[in-house]
Amino acid sequence: MPRRRIGFWYRFAAVLCKPPLVVLLKRDWRGMENIPADGGFITVVNHNSHVDPFAYAHFQYNTGRVPRFLAKSGLFKKGFVGAAMRGTGQIPVYRESTDALSAFRAAIAAVERGECVAFYPEGTLTRDPHLWPMTGKTGAARVALQTRCPVIPVAQWGANLLLAPYAKKPDLLPRKTHQVLAGPPVDLSRFYDKEMTPELLKEATEVIMAAVTAQLETIRGEKAPETPYDPKQVRIEQRRRATHPEQAEHHVMGKQGQEEEQST
Template sequence: MRVRKLQQRRGWAFTLGAIILRPTFLLTTKPDWVGGTKIPATGGCVIAMNHLSHVDPLTAAVFTHDHGRLPRYLAKSGLFKNKALGYFMRAAGQIPVERSSVSAAGAYDAAVEAVRAGECIVVYPEGTITRDPDLWPMTGKSGAARIALETGCPVIPIGQWGAQELLAPYAKRPDLFPRKTIHIVVGDPVDLSDLADQPRTAAVLAEATDRIMAAITTIVEGIRGETAPAERFDPRQAGIAEIGNPHHDKRHDKRHDKRHDKGQGREAG
């Protein structure tokens, strides 16, 4: 199903992934891919995708690889703490991000350097799996916009749907059969040209980020055949943690409440 020949040298990590992970992915999914040749064949670029599942990086890796590019991710630093996984990810050129930390600036610098070196950076602007109750793209972080404005590279919006059926958000076990259809549609580059020479103020970054998220959302609407909410879900306004498993906190609260109730019962007795 490859539609563009890979020109880059893969290295052992990507070669191993292509040998093991790609066939596994294709055995358990039915790819429905549209517009992949809109990804530039060469040169630095940012791919901005909506985030539905922990399987998304694998989906994006197969997709970009089959369209002639090797993806580099801004990945949460916790994944690198596992020695074997961390070794593999570093060998594949992935960039650790300390989320909600001043150390995230180092990841930004590394991403800018990679784009200037002509590489393809994959960013999930939401920063985590969407918290929207119906899995629509939620509010975005400014990372993709900042990288694009700093380097002048194109931002390629991609909408996807179906990965959540293969592995539901924060689920531990995938649902492999029957095979799940993974829809991926690539849009035209997001026009940020009028913002390129403006100071990197919060307002400018917010505008650029909103354009990127709007482009992604429009694509997802087309895939789903539905209309997204007029206002994107904001976990901060909803009082939901921006990182980590949002369901874990709820379970913890319920367990805490039960223990509290039992304690109150013993005190009453």
């Protein structure tokens, strides 16, 4: 696969980050042939550890197509980290401001320039108890449908064994294996030439997330839950229980009664 111009800052970041990643993680990387050699595209990746953005960036750097991540705007403001984020062409996300759409426009512009934009569509570390992908946000689908670029579903596993979600201390020994599987492009053609409604974006996002989950099922050798974990629905249910605890108790008692009846 031909290497493209990467630039000083990305090469400098690689010099700093690759040696510790090589020491800490073994690598089982598959599907590099599905990363386009030319043209703009997006990758859609699951997120289960604070380490996995670095581990995944290592994988994609080695394909010769460096990713442009969407990251919190605060990381771009000060010091060495800010200079590195700007220098490597990462895309700032401004939450709850008049600039909130600028990340979407910047992602489209990057794809149209022939670059790769990497999306973590869950928006945060997965909260699924077994670390399966959650429901996704619609940004990746929106960019994909507007640009009609290839969408590469990527699953990763292993960085979470080095540093579990929300853990403060890594588990260094034995040495963990970072597994990555990049799949073929997701077919979104049935959504083209249609009005980009919230319903359409939601459906396209579900197709994309199903493809990512399928890659992770292959890595893990097991099936994911039929219904993805939905943090929004969980919060709604938690608020309902807090507001109406008597209804929650009645619901639990009724469920227990049904289970006892079935067992007899």
